[in-house]
Amino acid sequence: MTSSDKAPIAVKAEAVAPRTKPSSYPEPFFSRMARREKRALGDLFGLRNFGVNLTRLEPGGESSLLHRHSRQDEFIYILEGEPTLVTDRGEVPLRPGMCAGFPAQGIAHQLVNRTGRTVTYLEIGDRTPGDEGSYPADDLRAALGPDGKWVYSHKDGRPY
Template sequence: MTAMSEPSPISALDAPERLRPSNYPEPFAALTQGRKKRPLGDLFNLQNFGVNLIHLSPGSLSALHHTHSRQDEFIYVLEGYPTLIRGETTLQLAPGMIAGFPSQGLAHHLENRSDQECIILEVGDRSAGDCVTYPFDDLQTVEGTDGKWHFTHKDGRPYE
C-alpha cells in the first residue's frame, strides 16, 4: 500500500476561493452574493468533515436560515461582528466567539450587519443522507446518491 502525497501546510488566505459562490438556485443565490468561501478541508482531502474560511462583506448572509437533519456545524469568529440568528434569537458575535449547531437543532444563519468584513471559520461534518430545511423559504435540500446537493421546492418539484 502506497501512502498518498499529503499537501503541505499553507496560509488559509492563500487557499483558493470556491469557484461558485453559492449552490443555491436563484433567487436564493443572490442573497449570499457577498459571501466568499475558501474550502480549507478539501485541500487536504478531508473526508469526514469540512472546514471553510468564510468572508462576509457588509450586508451579506452566510446562508439562508436553515437546519440540518444529520450534520453538526460549528463556527469561530476570527474578525468582525456578525449577527447570529438562531431560532427567533438574535445575537451579535465578536472576534473569539464560538457557536455550535447540532443536527435537528434550531434553524440558524449569520448576517453581516456591520460596516466591516467578517471572517469566520466554519466546520461541519459530512454525515451521509443529510437533508437541509429552510423554514422561511420554499426550499429544501437533499443529498443525492451521487453525493451532491439537490434543491427542490417544499412540495418536491426540482428547481430548474
C-alpha cells in the first residue's frame, strides 16, 4: 500500500534494492568500497532531513574511509556480525546490539570487517547543508555541493 505521493508506507528493508554504485569516492578510494552494499531506506520514503542506510560489509569490507564531518552527525547500530570501529583514538570491537554516535567535528571513524562473516548495520546521518568531510589518513577532502552530491579534491585543493 502506498500514500498519495507514491512513497511506500512500509517495506521489508532487505527487499529494498541496493545502490547501483558502491561509492562516490574517486579512485584510488572507490575500489576500496567494493565489499560494501548500501540500501538507501530513508530516500525510499522521501526523507529530506536525514538519511538511513541498511549497510552490509562483506569480509574485508570498509564502511568508508576514516573520516569526520564538519556539520553532520552520524549514528550506527549493529544488527549482525562483529565489525571493528576504527577511530583516530583507537579501535573498538562491536557486536550486534551495540551502537555508536559521531557528532560533527568529533572523532574520525570508520567500520572495517576483519572477520569471515558479513556485517549488517543501520547508519543514520543528517543532511546539514554546507557539510565537509575530512580524511586524516588519505589525501582527500569532500564538500557537499548544492545538489546534495559530494565534490572531492586533494588536500591541497586540486580536484580529482
